[in-house]
Each structure stands twice: as structure tokens, then as C-alpha cells.
Amino acid sequence: MNKWTFPTQIYAGPDSLNRLTEFNNESILIICDPFLKDSPSLTYVIGLMDSKNKVTIYTDVVPDPPITHVVKGIEFMEGIKPSVIIAIGGGSCIDMSKGIAYFGRKLKHMDIKSFIAVPTTSGTGSEVTSFAVLTDSETQIKYPLVDDAVLPDEALLTPLFVKTSPPSVTAFSGMDVLVHALEAYVATAANNFTDALAQQAIELVFEYLPKCHKPTATEHDRMSMHEASCLAGLSFNKAGVGIVHAMAHQLGGQFHVPHGLANSMLLPYVIGFNCSHNPAVAKKYAHLSAKLGFAGHNASEVDKLAALIEAIVTLQHTLDCPMNLTAFGVDKAVSETKLDLMADRALEDMCYRFNPYPANHDDLIGLYKKVL
Template sequence: MNSFSFKIPQEIICGVNSIEKLPELLNKQELKKAMVISGPHLNKMGVVKKITDILERAGLTFDSFTQTEANPSVETVDKATKVFVDSGADCIIALGGGSPMDVAKAVGILAKFGGSIGAYEGADKVPGAIVPLIAIPTTAGTGSEVTAFAVITDRSRNYKLTVFSYELIPAYAVLDPTLVMTTPEKTAAACGIDALVHAIEAYLSKAASPFSDAMAEKALELIGNNIRLFVADRTNPEAAANMLYGSMFAGIAFAWARLGNVHAMAHPLGGYFDVPHGVANAILLPTVLEYNALADTGRYQKIYDAIKCGEGWEDFTSQTLVDEIRSLTCALGIPKTLGEVGVTVDKIPAMAVDAMKSGNILVNPRSTTLEQIEALYRLAL
């Protein structure tokens, strides 16, 4: 067994209406003015106002930036950073899915240390603590509220750059199930599969440890038992809470165990074709699982058991899990192939080169070459 270490360097608050504790969290840190970073859809729906109303009732001042987009860009980070600095805010509240949280983390770096976000690409280049950050997820999927990553699209290169540092983990994460109960069905499906992929890849990672395994196994249990129910009816309070908490556990798992080929290959799909991250993961997962089967040490059965809600198996093979994943994504209405979401064969060589730059390739359970990544893209196409 590899040596390992871990820590949970944040406070996580869970429960219905837990967002009402925001003023308490800000006062605890003696913070005076917050900037809420979110997206236009959540702003239009009134979710941003729900947060700012809580701050206003408590007599706290705030500003907001609600222009984050899917696969957020370097330009958006720069714009949000200027708004933050000009506002005089001393902390950030990230509200939304992975995109607002990635932007918030990037702003937290640049507002504190300056420069461009590209200068921090890679591992452990953030020199110290970033601007205080509170993360409030409104989707059950990314787990960004507990992870050490920020992924930003550099459109000049059609490339998704990743910043990895444990300094990026928000000081507080507030998990309020009421905020995910208005998620559109397609978003719930894509985000739910994203969380499932986080748990699976962390569980199969070469860097997995007893700690990350514990988090991944709980995530698999919660997501496997609830993803169908949640997508079918997002207003189901128990399913919503369990998906939100499952996503959080999966995020903690991959924060310490990393991921694998699915995520390494998914990021270029967002960079070149703007494929939603969860959809890219869902399409790639069966193909990568087939490829990784050669390295399976018995964990495929445990994953299958979780997804099948403890029904067990007869004559299990690795293909049994692959077929079940394909059945699940089909039932959730997710496209089956990359071709269905507009990916073209001519970009495969360039995407494969970008995928190989990911540190996730190194911890994928089966060693992978550039040529094999190209072949996997073609199979998924």
C-alpha cells in the first residue's frame, strides 16, 4: 500500500435552509463585504437574490458578478477579478455549479497575488491562502465546493488549463438541498453522472488511499441509490439531499486521489467543442472502463453493486459494469456518442495531445500512450 496523507481543511454545513447561516460564517471571519460570483441563469431565477437578501437582512454589504458561463474563460476571470478589486470586497461567495466556483477560485488567486491565471497552471503554484471563499453548490455534481482545482478555458489555445492547489479549497461549503431542487432535468442528469464519474475514477485511481476509498464508496452508495430518483423528480427532498452529499463525498475523494482518463479526455472536448463537462464524462466513461478493465482488481464489482442498488450480480465480468453504465446514461437521456454532440474526427490528434498533459493520465489504473488516447476518442466518436 502506498503511503498517504489527508486533511479536511474546511467547515462543511449541510441541511435544509443552511444558507441562512451565511452571515454567521462571514462574521466568524470578521469579513465586511462579500462579492457573490454566479451565472446569468441563477441570477434570472432569483437564486442570487435569495443569497443577497440574506446578507442584506443581516446588515452586510455585498456586490455581485453574474456573468460566468459554462466552461468559463480566461477573459471572464479577468473581468470578474477587476469587479472584485474595484468593489473593495474582502471575500467571495461562489454560488452555482463548477463554473462559478472555478471563476471564484481563480479570482481569489488573482485578487491576492496578481498576474494572469495561466501563470498558476499546474500543481502547487499558488503561493499561499487565497481570498476567503464560501462555496454554495446549486447542482449535485461537480463537487467543486470541496476540491483543490480550478479549470479555466484558454480560448486562444482551445485549451482547458487546470490550477491545482490545496489553497483553493473553500474555507466553508454550504450544502443546502433546497438549492438543487429546481435543477432542470438535463442538467441534473449530466451533473449526476459527473459526480458518479468522480467517485468511480477516484476509486480506481493509482493514487487511491483508504481515506479516498471511504469517501468514494459512500459517494457511490448515495449516488447509485438516488440518481434515477433525483433526475425523475428533482423536488424529492431525500433524493436531492443524498445527491448533493454524494457529490460532496466524491469531490473529497478525487481531491486526494485525483481522477483518470475520462477527465483527462473530457477537458479538451470542452475546449474545442464546448461540450458540457458532465455530458463529455458520461459519453467517455463506458469506453474508458472497457480500456481499464485489464487493470481491474475487483473494484468493478463493487461499483456495479452500488449502481444497481445492492441487487448483486450473476456471472459478473467487467463488461457487466460497462453495459450497466451505458444503460444508466441512456435512461437519463444523455447522448451515446461524441458524434452526437458535434465532435469531429479532425480534432482528435490535437485533443489527444492536450489530454496527455493532464496529471490524471498518470494515475489512471492502466498506463496510456498518446496513440491509445487517440484510439479511445475514435471509439467514443
């Protein structure tokens, strides 16, 4: 039996931030990426609320949020006892805020009426997913926090913050959207509902991500990618992802490769691997390739799959994505010493179990070697 609910209320569009004007007499904690502090965009957001509420800013946010930073955030929050938490940032900021809000409610019994996510990148879909990834700084192991209780109560999709995203951030986060959708499309828990969300996200990415990477990107282009990110998040939150993510988490943990870029490096090889081991996956991806116009409907399955992978690689080159760890700046001899460790940890990653083929340790080693 499939149960379908989307608990997070989604406000989308240039005027979505007007939702914040409805708060009155609240203690509001804004958790945001440090570079947003004193920015005109953040000043605008604060101006929507500060005349009728007490607004506090917290900016101790770092990439791959460590568990220790979540603890520090909770300690800070205890001093102001917010009734509303607003996370404004990328995936790391939103994930850290999820941990702060979750444990604040669960362990500290704080009366947080509303937890709102405002994504500033079109990538993670974290604003509508029921898990967060936190890092143990000592071991560099990433731990998932999985619970519907970490879902934001509301998500505000606004083009305000993504208008100024650097090209590399746009590229890597956008490839993250594509991987979310392509993995969800063949994940073990996929169904017709998640497929519909994933397909639309994939279509939007191929059309709008190259446009968003250019300085001529319009507000419509940016908003379309923002919506693609959210659609992909809704899809994989129910369907799962797969070994691209399980393996990418280790590249991020060991070599600090941006998550979307790590996903991008692995994607073409994992698609080929899964297709070669699962005929149903090959058939599904071939159908998608034809539907997107990458190959003719009468083309062979092999040609359709080749066309899909070629389209992905072409997109990566268009976005100036490094295609392997060496191109990113990691010494090959160093990365080789981590292969067994990364493969072992990828097998333990929560994303692994949704992959449509149960890849083993040697399979993962082989895939990692392709991106050294």
C-alpha cells in the same frame, strides 16, 4: 505517508444557508451564474445578509471560464475590496471564483477573510477540491490551477438551488459525480480512505440520480445527490481521476460538450480498457459490482465487470444522455480531424498521470473513435 485534512468546513442541509446570517459589517461579493440574477432564490440569500453588510453581485460568468474572465473579475473586485466572497453556481462559476479569490489574495494582497462556495448543481465537487480549470479562449486549451490555496474556506450544501435544475443539467452533472467516484476508486493515489468516500458516492448516485431526474424528486433525493457530489469531490481531490477526465476535457474544449456528458460518453469504454490492461483494476471493479448488487458474489469476474458496465449504460439511457458525439450533434468528419490533437493534449492533461494504466497516443485515439 498519507496526510488527511479537510480544510473546507462543510455545512449541509436545508438550513445550511443560515450560516450567512452570522456575517456582520462585511463587504460581501456574490459571484453567481447570470440566470440567477433577480431569481427568488438569490433574493432570499441576499436577504440573509444585506441588512448588516454591504452586498455586491457579479454575474459575468460563462461556461468553461476563460482566463480573461478571471482577470475581469479581479479588476471588478479591486473596486469594492470584498472581505467575503461567495460563489453561487455550477462548476464553472466556482472555478472562476476560485481563480478570482486566489489571485486576488496572492497578487493583489486583498484581505479576503472567507471564500464560500454554494454549488447549484450536484456534479463537480468543486466546493471541496484544490484545483480549478480555466480556459485559454484562443487555443481552447484548458489549464488547471492546482493549489490548496484555491480551496474554498466553507461549502454550503443546500437543496434550494438544485430543486429547479433542468433534467439535462441534473443528468450530466450527476454523471460527472459517478465518473469522479469511479475514476478515484482505481486512481493511482487511491487508498482505503478515498475508496470509502468513492464507494458511498457511487451507491448514492445509482439510487438517487434517477429519482432526481424525475419531476417527482424530493428534497431528500436532491440533498442525497448533493452529498454524493461532495463525497466524490473529497475522494478524487486526494486520489486523482484518470483518462476519462483527461479525454473529456478535450471534447469540451473542441466541441463544447458539457463536461459531465463528455465524461459519461467515455466512461464505459475506459473502464473496459483499464480492466483489460490492469488485473488489479478489474478485480477492484468486479468487487464493487458485486457489492452494489449488480452481479452475484459467486459470479465470474468477467460477468461482474459486464454487469457494472451494463448498469452504467442503463443509467445513461434512463437519463437520456447522448451516447456519442454524433448524437450530441457533432459531425463525424469534423471530429475525426481533431483526433490526433485531442489525444496529444489528453496525454498532457494533469488527470492522465493518475490513470491506473499508462495509455499511449494510439490507445487514446482508439477510445475517442468509440464515441464519435
